[in-house]
Amino acid sequence: QKEVEQNSGPLSVPEGAIASLNCTYSDRGSQSFFWYRQYSGKSPELIMSIYSNGDKEDGRFTAQLNKASQYVSLLIRDSQPSDSATYLCAGPYLYAGNMLTFGGGTRLMVKP
Amino acid sequence: GAGVSQSPSNKVTEKGKDVELRCDPISGHTALYWYRQSLGQGLEFLIYFQGNSAPDKSGLPSDRFSAERTGGSVSTLTIQRTQQEDSAVYLCASSEGGAPNSPLHFGNGTRLTVT
Numbered sequence: 001q002k003e004v005e006q007n008s009g010p011l012s013v014p015e016g017a018i019a020s021l022n023c024t025y026s027d028r029g030s031q032s033f034f035w036y037r038q039y040s041g042k043s044p045e046l047i048m049s050i051y052s053n054g055d056k057e058d059g060r061f062t063a064q065l066n067k068a069s070q071y072v073s074l075l076i077r078d079s080q081p082s083d084s085a086t087y088l089c090a091g092p093y094l095y096a097g098n099m100l101t102f103g104g105g106t107r108l109m110v111k112p
Numbered sequence: 113g114a115g116v117s118q119s120p121s122n123k124v125t126e127k128g129k130d131v132e133l134r135c136d137p138i139s140g141h142t143a144l145y146w147y148r149q150s151l152g153q154g155l156e157f158l159i160y161f162q163g164n165s166a167p168d169k170s171g172l173p174s175d176r177f178s179a180e181r182t183g184g185s186v187s188t189l190t191i192q193r194t195q196q197e198d199s200a201v202y203l204c205a206s207s208e209g210g211a212p213n214s215p216l217h218f219g220n221g222t223r224l225t226v227t
Contacts, residue, residue, distance in 0.1 A: 043221055046217070049215055099145075099168060100214075100216055102154070
């Protein structure tokens with residue numbers, strides 16, 4: 001089992017809808033997670049960090065961490081075509097010196 | 113401030129030649145990662161440096177690949193006797209350290225094409 005797993009998608013949502021992206025992880029000791037957005041042909045860019053159980057909101061983005069169920073999610077409200085990208089979830093692998101490991105990414109398509 | 117810098121941005125080489133890719137991390141960042149990303153694929157972990165610890169080389173695909181990090185700063189990824197399947201974007205990233213709250217910051221990558 002990979003340390004961090006994501007559904008590859010594509011996830012297709014209409015413009016203005018809420019996009020929900022999910023990630024599961026295997027390392028129960030992981031304390032913090034990061035969401036990255038990667039546009040085609042570009043490098044990943046950090047969009048959200050979450051360090052504790054519960055929700056964290058930043059503009060149209062909400063990250064949710066549920067340690068008991070070992071999943072982390074990213075909600076994008078009022079989705080825009082410009083949100084179309086691949087979203088990568090990353091978390092530390094404690095048995096490898098806290099090396100960050102990435103999920104395979106979920107491709108999001110927001111249709112006008 | 114300055115971000116992660118990678119050079120060259122593009123490299124075209126003939127099959128069988130050696131190439132060196134350079135990464136200059138954010139100043140003060142102790143952790144440095146190399147990834148490879150083929151077209152339409154996810155990030156493939158290659159190697160991880162953390163401070164003065166021995167690097168985690170578990171992702172290097174063959175003994176043709178090696179990496180060094182001099183003085184805890186600049187890193188060089190070397191690919192010997194390049195093959196066409198080595199064609200990909202090579203991404204470098206750095207973070208403040210091995211602490212679990214340290215996100216990665218990526219460079220713009222080096223696009224390697226082996227002809």
